[in-house]
Amino acid sequence: MATRVTIDPITRIEGHMKIEAIVEDGKVQDAHCSGTLFRGFEIILRDRDPRDAQRITQRVCGVCPAVHCTAATLNLDSAFGIADKVPDNGRMLRNIVLGSNYIQSHILHFYHLAALDFVDVAAVAEYSGNDPELKSLKGFISRGELAPFVPRYEGDYRFDKSTNQELTKHYLTALEMRRLAHEMLTLFGGKMPHNASVVPGGITEHPTIDKITRYLWRLNRIRDFIDNTYIPDVIAVAKTYPEYFKIGAGPGNFLCYGAFDLDGKISDYASRKRLFSQGVVEGMQTYKPLDPTKITESVKHAWYDGEDAIHPSMGETKPNAKKEDGYSWIRSPRYEGKVYEVGPLARWVVSYFAGQVQVKEALDACVKELNVGLNDLNSVLGRHAARALDTKLVADSMAEWILTLKPGEPVCARFEIPEESEGMGIVDGPRGALGHWIKIKGRKIDRYQLVVPTTWNASPRDEKEQPGPMEQALIGTPVKDSENPYELVRIARSFDPCLACSVHTVNLKGKKLGSLRIV
């Protein structure tokens, strides 16, 4: 008998998420994925001063606001005709603001969102060492204050007691690393979340020797953590849960907008030199350059009215909360009509096949160390591994970029808001490809559209009924114990979803459904 498994909400993600899956013969037969929160940012942006878009779109989310301010300012730069005028200091400081957010976000994801699926914090109850933090946590647990670590799914914690205790210590150290990364961003951004300094034309903060020094010691502490704690911990999880290289395969198509401008003289964001390459890879082999005109969005199964499969620059936002065919607040972005995954894994696969030397060397070393093939990276563990490599390359690159800043030289270009114009800002954030599109009329926003990374990954079925990447990753998954379906939450979390999201079931026609509520 088919069993309906419902998990609502999925926790330890950004936003709310729900999974309902049909499990039959120990396997997921079908799943739908959808978002359950709508706020209408695009509607609210209409008729406002275009410059406010940078401040308002950042506030979509406090976890990766830096990439929204990056996409919004690239978008405004292009609409204002100054995409090639941003001074080097401004461009590099924008990279440094974004990069600080990358490493914070990735450390957050591995330790504070994903790790509790693999690490048994309850092992600290039997801790007998002298680490003050672990002793304090032990005291907390022994008083019966088990939240937030229980209740939880039981049954698949594989590390021994001392490894669990050590990894729990790293969970606590990672909090400190995230604080440091926020401080790094704040040195040049004013505050985090929602920095104040990134503006059209560049940035408002000036580099000084004092700020560079305060930045660098923090960065080097984090780099030490990445090299000697984060990466070894990901390897330990990979070696202890090795079958997760075979679980959670997405569509096998990868898309990346590129990130971290290494050149500011080319106005076209799809072709300017970036640390990570722009492009698409199909089937883990063929690299093609990025053509942003091939992006479309479908609303067939989303709670919106409007036309299907149109370019985001033409997109409308007309919510219809009670639409019959709808099951999500997330729309379905597609590239050439096909389903693409975005995120660190996509970023690394695209740069790998585009021939980015640092990426190629690191990824080759990674698959060798983990004793897997390149194709195995299309999996739960592949996503975690790519995210860890991403953190290292960005952190190491920032250590070089920070030394290229030129105190005393300009940080920002001047501009006029045009009467009428259009713009596009595309860049990869921690979770993948982010696009902002603007149309200006009468010096005000006439249309503003965002296509965010999780819209790609957690998209519902499109007008051709193709399931989104996360839906595809869930379908076919073996579920050992449908009362503790840890496989499903591990898959969902490997994408690091950053939206309220839910995964619904389809009724199997003609079959009787047993119903099991996960408690």
Next chain:
Amino acid sequence: MFHATVMAGQGETVVRVMRDTSQKKPKGYLLVVDGSVPTGEDGLFCRIGELNGKELTMQEMTAELAKEALAVLAVGTCAAFGGIPSGAPNPTGAKSVADFFKDEGITTPLINIPGCPPHPDWMLGTIASVLIHGLPSPEALDEKLRPKEFFGKLIHDNCPRRAYFDAGQFAKTPSDPGCLYEIGCKGPYTYADCPTRQWNNGVNWCIGAGAQCIGCVEPDFQDKLAPMFEKIDEEGLERFKIKTR
């Protein structure tokens, strides 16, 4: 404790934590509301989980949990004053917790801790104060229900660039030295201790990074205080009862 971003568990297990708390510990817990309450389309714009096969909206859970709470903390400008989702044309019928309470007739004590984002010290300081000293006295809150300890002083009065304002030296673009008033700084209308507390362990703050204050802790953020980079006009000065030299 219920906090979806950090809890190990998921699904009904954790939704039950929420409901059990309100049923088993009436007046024995604090409810922290993050986000404005979308009331359009029967609350369908935000669904937060399921219990016994029924989807729960933020609207109904906020009402249910707030009624039995010792006090409610509206954390962030969205919860405190409506924030960005309630900006014109307010497509989701988003309401501040205070307005939602009025509609629902809820009388639980409410403390607003606005900010976009709210400073962690403001939030933890308020929670710690309730735990140690009990609910704040009415005099400890301003007329917008904000703790005076954190929101008692005008940013403009403590701004390190105030001397530029008094001397009439104004920045022309955001990266310039000088007072940012002419290019839209909302410090003269905004009550918060950012200039002295600063952000992220005292590393910096908005004006410190050469950027205008956008008034993110105020009820008038982001509609009446818009555009963010334009100086408030005469009518605005009147409306906010601002005295300039």
